[in-house]
Amino acid sequence: SSGKVLQGPDVQNFETRLANISEMKSAIAVGSGTDALSIAMKALGLSNGGHVAVTSLSFVASASSIVNAGGVPIFLDIDHHYLSKTETVLDLLDKHPLEGIILVHLYGQMIDTEAICRKAKSKGVFVIEDAAQALGAKHKGKTPGTYSDAACYSFDPTKVVGAYGSGGGIVTNNEQIALRCQSLRYHGQSQ
Numbered sequence: 001s002s003g004k005v006l007q008g009p010d011v012q013n014f015e016t017r018l019a020n021i022s023e024m025k026s027a028i029a030v031g032s033g034t035d036a037l038s039i040a041m042k043a044l045g046l047s048n049g050g051h052v053a054v055t056s057l058s059f060v061a062s063a064s065s066i067v068n069a070g071g072v073p074i075f076l077d078i079d080h081h082y083l084s085k086t087e088t089v090l091d092l093l094d095k096h097p098l099e100g101i102i103l104v105h106l107y108g109q110m111i112d113t114e115a116i117c118r119k120a121k122s123k124g125v126f127v128i129e130d131a132a133q134a135l136g137a138k139h140k141g142k143t144p145g146t147y148s149d150a151a152c153y154s155f156d157p158t159k160v161v162g163a164y165g166s167g168g169g170i171v172t173n174n175e176q177i178a179l180r181c182q183s184l185r186y187h188g189q190s191q
């Protein structure tokens with residue numbers, strides 16, 4: 001009825017609500033959780049063949065989105081909660097030339113991202129949180145995206161909140177990253 005079938009007021013309303021729920025400044029709606037991860041990596045400047053650390057236990061998209069964005073996944077071992085181990089990630093940051101890290105919060109459980117993000121930032125390595133299974137989750141009162149560059153949600157029908165079809169969202173407190181994601185989701189256009 002508004003005549004807007006793409007990026008219209010309904011999408012804006014959804015983004016405002018997602019930003020509020022996730023306690024982040026900006027939210028960008030995209031086609032899927034997989035798109036959210038790939039677009040976020042491109043927005044953060046992942047280069048062709050760049051190495052990105054990711055967990056070895058997740059839905060396939062945590063790793064395939066890295067390949068979609070032109071990168072190479074470097075797999076991390078997990079702990080007894082099925083999450084990436086903080087020590088393993090910190091250790092890899094010292095030993096391996098990474099461009100980025102994807103921290104995957106599985107089954108609503110969150111990784112403690114603070115120390116990893118601090119060290120990654122000092123080395124110029126980006127951190128994206130794959131929060132496809134963690135909408136509404138908090139660690140020590142903080143939501144996904146608090147310490148990292150961006151967090152990605154999925155609205156696949158099997159997730160915490162399901163769309164009628166596929167859906168995804170990127171949330172961030174960094175305005176530059178938000179603008180780049182907005183542009184990348186629609187062929188370089190901002191409007």
Ligand SMILES: *Cc1c(COP(=O)(O)O)cnc(C)c1O
Binds near residue numbers: 033034058062132
């Ligand atoms: C579902 C899921 C994705 C991908 O989301 P889609 O919306 O299906 O593309 C990525 N990571 C994890 C951990 C997931 O569970």
